[in-house]
Amino acid sequence: MTRSLVISIDAMGGDHGPAVVVPGVARAAEIQPDGVRFLLHGDQTLVAAEVAKHPRLAGRAEIRHAERVIAMDEKPATAMRRGKGTSMWAAVEAVKAGEALAAVSAGNTGALMAISTLILRMSVDVDRPPLVASWPGSKGVTTVLDVGANVDCDAERLVEFAIMGEAFHRAAHGVARPTVGLINVGVEDVKGHEEVRQAHAILRSGRFDLDYRGFVEGDCLSKNAVDVAVTDGFTGNIMLKAAEGTARYVSSELRMALTGSLPAKLGALLARRRLLQFRARMNPPRAAPLLGLNGVVVKCHGGAADHDFADAIRMATDLAQSDFAVEIERNMRQLTAAVAESSPAVVDGAA
Amino acid sequence: MTRSLVISIDAMGGDHGPAVVVPGVARAAEIQPDGVRFLLHGDQTLVAAEVAKHPRLAGRAEIRHAERVIAMDEKPATAMRRGKGTSMWAAVEAVKAGEALAAVSAGNTGALMAISTLILRMSVDVDRPPLVASWPGSKGVTTVLDVGANVDCDAERLVEFAIMGEAFHRAAHGVARPTVGLINVGVEDVKGHEEVRQAHAILRSGRFDLDYRGFVEGDCLSKNAVDVAVTDGFTGNIMLKAAEGTARYVSSELRMALTGSLPAKLGALLARRRLLQFRARMNPPRAAPLLGLNGVVVKCHGGAADHDFADAIRMATDLAQSDFAVEIERNMRQLTAAVAESSPAVVDGAA
Numbered sequence: 001m002t003r004s005l006v007i008s009i010d011a012m013g014g015d016h017g018p019a020v021v022v023p024g025v026a027r028a029a030e031i032q033p034d035g036v037r038f039l040l041h042g043d044q045t046l047v048a049a050e051v052a053k054h055p056r057l058a059g060r061a062e063i064r065h066a067e068r069v070i071a072m073d074e075k076p077a078t079a080m081r082r083g084k085g086t087s088m089w090a091a092v093e094a095v096k097a098g099e100a101l102a103a104v105s106a107g108n109t110g111a112l113m114a115i116s117t118l119i120l121r122m123s124v125d126v127d128r129p130p131l132v133a134s135w136p137g138s139k140g141v142t143t144v145l146d147v148g149a150n151v152d153c154d155a156e157r158l159v160e161f162a163i164m165g166e167a168f169h170r171a172a173h174g175v176a177r178p179t180v181g182l183i184n185v186g187v188e189d190v191k192g193h194e195e196v197r198q199a200h201a202i203l204r205s206g207r208f209d210l211d212y213r214g215f216v217e218g219d220c221l222s223k224n225a226v227d228v229a230v231t232d233g234f235t236g237n238i239m240l241k242a243a244e245g246t247a248r249y250v251s252s253e254l255r256m257a258l259t260g261s262l263p264a265k266l267g268a269l270l271a272r273r274r275l276l277q278f279r280a281r282m283n284p285p286r287a288a289p290l291l292g293l294n295g296v297v298v299k300c301h302g303g304a305a306d307h308d309f310a311d312a313i314r315m316a317t318d319l320a321q322s323d324f325a326v327e328i329e330r331n332m333r334q335l336t337a338a339v340a341e342s343s344p345a346v347v348d349g350a351a
Numbered sequence: 352m353t354r355s356l357v358i359s360i361d362a363m364g365g366d367h368g369p370a371v372v373v374p375g376v377a378r379a380a381e382i383q384p385d386g387v388r389f390l391l392h393g394d395q396t397l398v399a400a401e402v403a404k405h406p407r408l409a410g411r412a413e414i415r416h417a418e419r420v421i422a423m424d425e426k427p428a429t430a431m432r433r434g435k436g437t438s439m440w441a442a443v444e445a446v447k448a449g450e451a452l453a454a455v456s457a458g459n460t461g462a463l464m465a466i467s468t469l470i471l472r473m474s475v476d477v478d479r480p481p482l483v484a485s486w487p488g489s490k491g492v493t494t495v496l497d498v499g500a501n502v503d504c505d506a507e508r509l510v511e512f513a514i515m516g517e518a519f520h521r522a523a524h525g526v527a528r529p530t531v532g533l534i535n536v537g538v539e540d541v542k543g544h545e546e547v548r549q550a551h552a553i554l555r556s557g558r559f560d561l562d563y564r565g566f567v568e569g570d571c572l573s574k575n576a577v578d579v580a581v582t583d584g585f586t587g588n589i590m591l592k593a594a595e596g597t598a599r600y601v602s603s604e605l606r607m608a609l610t611g612s613l614p615a616k617l618g619a620l621l622a623r624r625r626l627l628q629f630r631a632r633m634n635p636p637r638a639a640p641l642l643g644l645n646g647v648v649v650k651c652h653g654g655a656a657d658h659d660f661a662d663a664i665r666m667a668t669d670l671a672q673s674d675f676a677v678e679i680e681r682n683m684r685q686l687t688a689a690v691a692e693s694s695p696a697v698v699d700g701a702a
Contacts, residue, residue: 137600148536151544185499185588193502193585218592222600234544235586237536239593241569246594249488249573250601250633257629258622267621270614278608282601 005035007316008100010091011042011050012069013107014302014309018042021106022050022057024300024309028317029056031310036317039100041066041090066090070111072302079111080118088112092119095295101320102296104287104312112299113149113290120293123325124332126150129290129297130161130233132168133240136284139224143169143178145291146230148237155198156339158182158230162203163331164291165228166210171322172289172315178227181216183235191215195232207334209327247282287312289319292328296320356386358667359451361442362393362401363420364458365653365660369393372457373401373408375651375660379668380407382661387668390451392417392441417441421462423653430462431469439463443470446646452671453647455638455663457655463648464500464641471644474676475683477501480641480648481512481584483519484591487635490575494520494529496642497581499588506549507690509533509581513554514682515642516579517561522673523640523666529578532567534586542566546583558685560678598633638663640670643679647671 011021025038037060040047044065051057066087070079083089088107094100096119105112109131117128130146145165150157162180169178182200184192189200192215203212213226218239221229231239258268258275268275286301286308296319300312362372376389388411391398395416402408417438421430434440439458445451447470456463468479481497496516501508513531520529533551535543540551543566554563564577569590572580582590609619609626619626637652637659647670651663 138603151536151542183589185502185585191502196585218589218594219596219599221593222596231589234536235589238534238569238582238586239590242572242590242594243569243597245570245573246597247601248570250598252489253629253632254605257625260625261622264622264625267618267623270618270621271609271612272618274608274611274615278604281604 006037006039006094006100007313007320008039008091008094008103009041009313010088010103010105010107011040011047011063012066012087013105014300014304015072015106017069018047018050020304020306021309022047022054023306024304025061025313026054026056027306027310028313029054029060031314032317034060037061039064039091039094041087041094042069043087064090064094070108072108074108074111076110076114079108080114083111083115089115089119092116092297095297096120102298102316104298104300104309104316106300106302106304106309106312108302109299112297116290116293116295116297120295120297122292123294123329124160124164124292126157126160126292129292130164131236132165132288132291133236134285134288135221135224135229135243136282137222137224141173141284142221142224142226143172143228144221144231144236144240145228146233146236147240148233150233152234153195153232155195155202156335158195158199158232159202159335160292160332161230162199162210162212162228163208163335164328165230167324167327167331168289168291168319169227170327171319171324173227175227177211179211179213180228180230181213181220181226183218183229183231183239184215186217187215199230202335202338205338207338208331210331251279251282285311287315289315357388357390357445357451358664358671359390359442359445359454360392360664361439361454361456361458362391362398362414363417363438364456365651365655366423366457368420369398369401371655371657372660373398373405374657375655376412376664377405377407378657378661379664380405380411382665383668385411388412390415390442390445392438392445393420394438415441415445421459423459425459425462427461427465430459431465434462434466440466440470443467443648446648447471453649453667455649455651455660455667457651457653457660457663459653460650463650467641467644467646467648471646471648473643474645474680475511475515475643477508477511477643480643481515482587483516483639483642484587485636485639486572486575486580486594487633488573488575492524492636493572493575493577494523494579495572495582495587495591496579497584497587498591499584501584503585504546504583506546506553507686509546509550509583510553510686511643511683512581513550513561513563513579514559514686515679516581518675518678518682519640519642519670520579521678522670522675524578526578528562530562530564531579531581532564532571532577534569534580534582534590535566537568538566550581553686553689556689558689559682561682602630602633636662638666640666
């Protein structure tokens with residue numbers, strides 16, 4: 001296998017293990033050019049049995065036996081201490097060793113984050129990779145980060161999220177110049193707390209190679225008013241879950257309304273095709289990158305279906321083949337310079 | 352007029368002024384017992400013309416002429432400096448003077464907050480009244496605060512919101528013992544930032560006469576998992592707007608789905624009654640109290656209809672007739688004692 005096109009797969013991860021992961025890899029193989037190949041880490045017998053069902057994988061997938069699997073409820077600290085020899089660990093280690101350009105896992109998120117950080121190390125000054133969400137809206141998808149990994153964020157960290165999110169959005173969605181916004185309680189410069197006003201001052205300094213549009217409010221997300229929306233992991237997590245809860249509530253009320261009477265039931269039956277399309281539009285992509293690592297790692301949702309896993313592989317391939325790491329590094333150098341040069345000026349600028 | 356049952360009304364507030372406010376008062380007069388009377392502040396001629404259309408108001412409404420009106424886009428600082436003589440100012444001043452037990456306005460929110468704080472003063476150690484939202488969900492409504500007034504909140508402030516929100520929820524919704532939760536990124540004691548962990552430690556100390564249930568996550572709101580959910584004004588504002596944006600997006604996608612094809616249109620027509628009920632359930636109450644003042648002030652949405660204004664009057668009456676101020680004061684004394692006694696212990700408890 002040549003180095004440039006290998007994707008390393010945790011074949012045992014997720015709620016269904018190889019039974020979903022391997023068909024997902026097969027779908028990806030169908031879509032991706034022949035040059036992309038796969039390293040499948042997991043139980044030799046189980047994985048081989050699944051691979052045998054997919055002729056498309058012949059010659060494009062190599063199985064690497066891994067004795068153990070990280071449980072979906074394993075604590076991240078335990079996963080770090082005792083993860084060696086698991087399929088997840090081996091999948092990430094193949095990136096570190098240069099055997100693969102990216103790793104994909106549908107396993108335990110906390111464990112994947114901990115193991116990836118331990119093996120690959122952070123390339124930026126963040127404790128752990130920000131969690132990235134894809135927010136569905138009227139014009140497509142907004143990349144939102146951090147939705148839960150870093151609860152306390154100072155201004156520099158928010159700027160780092162902006163830099164990483166922007167490069168990710170370009171690589172993953174093919175948008176040449178993604179617009180970036182900072183989530184706040186209003187759009188005027190004086191709004192919000194000190195951290196967000198400082199980050200605003202740094203971002204609008206013009207030092208960075210990104211299209212910063214200023215503050216955006218919470219209702220801008222579903223309008224996709226910007227491509228990338230940045231916030232701290234506390235606000236981001238709560239905002240995402242509140243919105244998910246609202247979407248679920250609205251959908252369930254709707255279901256009740258459409259099954260609550262005979263005419264309504266009949267109506268729902270007539271509108272069925274459109275209602276299914278509506279549901280599909282509401283489901284966001286189920287893959288997310290772990291950003292800021294020295295290497296590409298993509299997390300797929302644990303309950304994902306095979307086509308979701310194929311999407312995660314496509315995201316990993318897009319990231320691995322892009323310049324996104326170089327772009328991040330270039331903007332990060334600007335941030336370091338900005339902070340070193342003019343901390344007082346930055347604070348003044350925010351006032 | 353006897354003191355105990357007078358509600359002071361800003362008759363000029365809101366997008367439509369007396370044309371909506373006075374019919375709203377008339378609806379309230381219909382529902383409320385005869386003992387409740389109204390002081391209507393505004394342009395004598397305009398207000399009298401509206402009052403004349405509603406025989407129910409005869410003998411129950413007294414008009415107080417006010418020369419000026421605060422514009423919907425007036426800055427709060429200007430409203431404070433030059434607000435004297437406006438209908439809003441006079442409505443709040445009647446509470447201060449003891450002529451009325453509560454004031455209701457559909458005018459400019461920032462101005463109402465500034466004028467109310469100036470005239471009535473805060474009874475608690477908060478800069479300004481927290482904004483209160485009523486979050487619709489599967490079991491009714493959750494009172495959420497602060498959704499935007501106080502962007503920076505330490506642990507004590509969060510506890511104050513819990514105390515005020517709990518007393519408000521009981522008075523406004525007739526729930527004998529509302530449950531209270533603190534919004535966080537997870538439910539374990541170690542989750543979140545220092546302020547939220549400290550507030551959690553203070554609230555679970557058992558000092559307070561309230562049913563504290565611990566941390567809740569963002570998706571608990573639409574489930575009405577607690578009656579009162581507390582957060583800082585930064586997170587609260589963003590979370591509320593993100594959820595509102597999501598609800599609007601889902602509804603508009605749904606509308607498109609139900610009008611996108613002939614069978615779908617026919618289906619929507621058949622399900623029409625249920626769909627209208629669904630929409631009504633999604634609309635939250637359009638009235639909110641300004642909490643923490645020495646007196647009751649209720650804000651009604653600027654674009655509200657007359658029945659919304661009647662709801663706001665009912666909220667004002669319920670609050671004015673309840674013990675909620677006394678209950679708040681009692682719990683606030685416990686908070687002062689807790690902080691004075693044991694700041695280090697509180698910090699230890701949070702660790």
